[in-house]
Amino acid sequence: MYLVTGATGGLGKRIVRRLRSRDLPVRAFVRLNSRFAELENRGAEVFIGDLKQERDIQKACQGVRYIISAHGSNDAGGAATLDYRANIDLIDAAKVANVEHFVFVSVLGSDRGYEDAPVFKAKFAVEKYLQASGLPYTILRPSGFASNLLPLAERFRQTGMYLLIGDPQNRSSIVSTDDLAQIAVDSVQVQAARNKIFSVGGPDILKREDIPHIFARVFNREPWILNPPLLAFDGLRGALNWVNRDLSSSLGTLRALLANEFFCTPEEIAALESTFNLKLETLESFLRRYLSV
Ligand SMILES: NC(=O)c1ccc[n+]([C@@H]2O[C@H](COP(=O)([O-])OP(=O)(O)OC[C@H]3O[C@@H](n4cnc5c(N)ncnc54)[C@H](OP(=O)(O)O)[C@@H]3O)[C@@H](O)[C@H]2O)c1
Numbered sequence: 001m002y003l004v005t006g007a008t009g010g011l012g013k014r015i016v017r018r019l020r021s022r023d024l025p026v027r028a029f030v031r032l033n034s035r036f037a038e039l040e041n042r043g044a045e046v047f048i049g050d051l052k053q054e055r056d057i058q059k060a061c062q063g064v065r066y067i068i069s070a071h072g073s074n075d076a077g078g079a080a081t082l083d084y085r086a087n088i089d090l091i092d093a094a095k096v097a098n099v100e101h102f103v104f105v106s107v108l109g110s111d112r113g114y115e116d117a118p119v120f121k122a123k124f125a126v127e128k129y130l131q132a133s134g135l136p137y138t139i140l141r142p143s144g145f146a147s148n149l150l151p152l153a154e155r156f157r158q159t160g161m162y163l164l165i166g167d168p169q170n171r172s173s174i175v176s177t178d179d180l181a182q183i184a185v186d187s188v189q190v191q192a193a194r195n196k197i198f199s200v201g202g203p204d205i206l207k208r209e210d211i212p213h214i215f216a217r218v219f220n221r222e223p224w225i226l227n228p229p230l231l232a233f234d235g236l237r238g239a240l241n242w243v244n245r246d247l248s249s250s251l252g253t254l255r256a257l258l259a260n261e262f263f264c265t266p267e268e269i270a271a272l273e274s275t276f277n278l279k280l281e282t283l284e285s286f287l288r289r290y291l292s293v
Pocket of ligand 1: 005006007008009010011012029030031033034035049050051052069070071072073074082105106107108142143144145148
């Protein structure tokens, strides 16, 4: 049995689809208010719980052989409770349940010591805890997901507009979320992925300004790029600090993402393709598949 957390998320649902397409037994950890009908229809066992409750985590881990931790926080304060605590509780419960392999979805740059980015700090602390746990593991450090760009692409289709905050020259290796799902699933079986950390990105190193131009090619439409400087973001965040300190602090993670480069080297991409025996998909190919253009 595979336990997948974050099973309704952009990555988690693709992991469940892939496991079910191979007819493998999956327990999908979901919240009561989430949209989980698709997972049930695909034959996943749905476990309703809250990752903020240790008892739910312990229960969900019973009888499980493999765990893929693919949840994330999208609320202020979620770095401490979800990105950190829930993963520590999952690792502890995995040990009790004699889990055979633990796949942890971290983030590219988790090891760079960004002081003001709570999610990065939480992920790195979890990586360390997992490595010291004695559980067989694979840690995946992905760059930005291609699926995150789908709503922006839809808006571009309607308006031609693209909002690019910060330096347009900053580089990233946007990864196909489907490729990442396949890598997460295969991590359990591929011997060379055991007790390893992988940077996971797409095949191309893109400048952030390349993205609206890819949209332009896909939709055959001239881009209209709005490019406020990072200072504008900092100003807004500073003002928010007076109103909502928690939210302002959690925006530190977004700032780290906007201010820095997140790309994989050609060597890292080659290692990934050979270890997992796959050809990574470009952002343009991913967008054309999903947007049917
Ligand atoms: N997106 C990126 O570009 C990116 C890049 C690098 C790394 N990552 C990492 O990759 C992982 C997956 O990201 P994603 O974009 O697929 O995430 P996502 O779409 O935001 O999904 C988050 C998932 O976590 C679940 N969740 C949140 N709070 C929960 C709780 N209290 N109890 C149970 N489930 C809860 C959500 O359930 P609901 O449906 O109920 O909200 C959802 O299924 C995360 O660890 C993220 O940090 C993401």
